[in-house]
Amino acid sequence: MPEPHLVLRPFVAPEHRWSPGHRGVDLAMTEGGAVSAPDDGVVHFAGTVVDRPVLSLRHAGGVLSSMEPVSTQLRAGDVVQRGQAVGVLEPGHGCTASCVHLGARIDGEYVSPLMMLGLGRASVLLPTRHDEVQG
Structure with a gap:
């Protein structure tokens, strides 16, 4: 995913796990272009889900x-490095322009994948009330 990363559709967290949302970002890319690993890792799955790679x-x-939709020759267990070409963008995600859908989960919870690309900031939880210290 060559820089700069033009976001065509942002991450929209669902209210609940079953609620609608956009569980990733759509990044503009050229169909047939090389897709790069967003970070060091190991291939967890490479295959077809419903009708797309x-x-x-x-x-x-x-x-x-x-x-997705990304075709690859990699197999589960293969080690990859950040920036390494890991596949080729195929047609079929349904963006207004050619795009790759990048999703991210931490411990099973969907999060904005822009953090992996250095484009987002970590969320900071702030207290909703201030407990006064009595003395």
Whole structure:
């Protein structure tokens, strides 16, 4: 995924696991272009899901990334390095322009994959109330 990363459709977290949302980002890419690994990892899955080719990589820290529609010659267990060409963008994701869908989960929960690309910031949870210290 060559830089800069033009986001065609952003990550939209679902309210609940079963709720609608956009569990990843769609990044502009040229059909037939090389897709790169977003970080060091190991191939978790490479194959077809429903009707499109999907590549999933397991990374450190419980992160699992997925890219579609991406065809690859890699197999589960293959080690990849950040920036390494891992597949080829195929047609079929349904963007307004040619794109790759990049998803990310940490310990099974969907998160914005822009963090892996250095384009997002980590969320910071702030207290909703201030407990006063009585003295």
